[in-house]
Amino acid sequence: MMxxxxxxxxxxxxxxxxxxxxxxxxGSWPRIVEQAYWPTVQMVIWGLVTRFFVTNSSWVAEAAGxxxxxxxxxxxxxxxxxxxxxxxxxxxxxxxxxxxxxxxLRPYELALSLVLISxxxxxxxxxxxxxxxxxxxxxSIFEMGLPLLAxxxxxxxxxxxxxxxxxxxxxxxxxxxxxxxxxxxxxxxxVSGIYYPIAALPxxxxxxxxxxxTSYVFEGMRAVLFDRHFDTGMFLWAVALNVIYLIAGAAxxxxxxxxARERGxxxxxxx
Numbered sequence: 001m002m003x004x005x006x007x008x009x010x011x012x013x014x015x016x017x018x019x020x021x022x023x024x025x026x027g028s029w030p031r032i033v034e035q036a037y038w039p040t041v042q043m044v045i046w047g048l049v050t051r052f053f054v055t056n057s058s059w060v061a062e063a064a065g066x067x068x069x070x071x072x073x074x075x076x077x078x079x080x081x082x083x084x085x086x087x088x089x090x091x092x093x094x095x096x097x098x099x100x101x102x103x104x105l106r107p108y109e110l111a112l113s114l115v116l117i118s119x120x121x122x123x124x125x126x127x128x129x130x131x132x133x134x135x136x137x138x139x140s141i142f143e144m145g146l147p148l149l150a151x152x153x154x155x156x157x158x159x160x161x162x163x164x165x166x167x168x169x170x171x172x173x174x175x176x177x178x179x180x181x182x183x184x185x186x187x188x189x190x191v192s193g194i195y196y197p198i199a200a201l202p203x204x205x206x207x208x209x210x211x212x213x214t215s216y217v218f219e220g221m222r223a224v225l226f227d228r229h230f231d232t233g234m235f236l237w238a239v240a241l242n243v244i245y246l247i248a249g250a251a252x253x254x255x256x257x258x259x260a261r262e263r264g265x266x267x268x269x270x271x
Contacts, residue, residue: 052196065139066225070194072130072141073151073221077214078185079125080159083118085166085181092175107257111250114167115160122156144221147230151217154235157242158213159185164249168256193218213238213245 091097134140141148162184169177191205192214198206209215216238223231 048190048196048200052200065133065137065141066222067195068133068137068139069141069144069221069225070218072126072133073155073217074189074192074194075126075129076122076152076155077159079122080118080156081163081166081185082159082181083121084114084160084163085170087114087117088163088167089170089175089178089181092170107254111164111253114163118160118163119156122159144224147220147224150230150235151221154213154217154238154242157246161242161245161249164246164253168249168252171253171256171260188212188214191215197222211241213241216241 191209220234
């Protein structure tokens with residue numbers, strides 16, 4: 001044994017560590033799904049964008065800044081959802097939930113706090129990008145006027161609904177599902193019509209798109225940019241769906257919280 005070269009033992013240690021990481025990967029279905037998830041979503045989104053632009057090459061030229069507006073509005077949804085779920089995850093990482101609810105704090109008060117800080121974080125993040133777009137690209141999303149407020153509000157609310165659903169999963173399954181905070185938003189991106197009309201989707205996928213508030217928001221955005229017309233019908237559909245999703249998300253979160261408290265999981269949530 002004394003005569004064996006050092007790299008033999010080094011190789012064994014490396015092999016042991018690789019096996020350790022493989023076992024961790026095998027024992028977590030979210031980690032396994034995540035490996036294929038991101039490349040697949042990117043491929044689907046940009047495949048649809050490419051296919052649409054091939055047959056509509058003059059589309060972008062008809063409304064300056066349409067893609068910038070789409071990116072900024074999409075980020076409203078993304079930041080709103082993260083403002084709820086990531087802040088909640090930070091409490092789990094720090095193992096603060098048990099301490100917080102040893103105080104008179106109520107679950108709905110925590111939920112409202114998450115919503116309010118989500119608004120602040122979203123305004124800082126998206127507001128900065130929107131202001132930088134003015135000198136960099138000579139485009140101001142604020143030129144949309146009041147319709148922008150309608151789009152912004154609807155995307156905020158839908159982001160909160162998704163965020164509450166993720167928080168419920170975190171309470172139920174622990175931090176092993178934390179990747180869903182990012183994955184959930186991009187799961188609906190291909191069918192939200194961010195960069196292309198819903199009509200560009202395969203026919204079988206269009207009914208799925210129309211059950212999401214995001215589809216109505218982005219179709220409404222294009223109506224404002226291309227036709228200078230605010231589609232009230234699209235706005236009302238988005239509002240109605242958001243009411244349903246927000247009530248469902250909040251109810252699932254509060255129920256998961258009660259379940260966690262009954263089983264004594266709040267003190268173990270960070271483990």
